[in-house]
Amino acid sequence: NSKVIQTPRYLVKGQGQKAKMRCIPEKGHPVVFWYQQNKNNEFKFLINFQNQEVLQQIDMTEKRFSAECPSNSPCSLEIQSSEAGDSALYLCASTKTGGAAETLYFGSGTRLTVL
């Protein structure tokens, strides 16, 4: 069973508010991914890290989304000004090497609702 811990489980925000969620990857997993899963079950890759360094991120992430994985602290994903379209399940996953054949270990997710 995965030991990736995501908090909070549920998050409700008004439009324009900040929304912040956290992720503790499995011990010994330096590579962390964030995905957004919308109400149509579609996954969208947001960003990934190796230790504290960003490996890849999408354009959307660069504008309103910010993320970090500081040393000895949980990783976090923050939406600066929430929009209704941001309502989704946000999934954090970790892996040992980040190689393409590696298994991703997912947390249970943070379900964000933007009113």
Added chain:
Amino acid sequence: GDSVTQTEGQVTVSESKSLIINCTYSTTSIAYPNLFWYVRYPGEGLQLLLKVITAGQKGSSRGFEATYNKETTSFHLQKASVQESDSAVYYCALGEGNAGAKLTFGGGTRLTVRP
């Protein structure tokens, strides 16, 4: 870009009957991607069911099988005899060949097994 297609959004099967969940993929970034099936059981997080990283090979787990067919660009999931405990949402995914690379997921197939 890469894409993964699961044609059935929902499948209902009676216990002990056979199952096939279709998955086809398209990729422009790599000739032979890595292929995965992930599953989300009710109340649990997304977890790996099986993976195949070599074209022509078959992967298996928990009675499920999937064969990587590069000619038809397919990776269908099959089980000879389903159980009620197999009820879950199944996601086909494609991984690129680069370290730190993200997964591209299909839309998911919700399997309901009738007792």
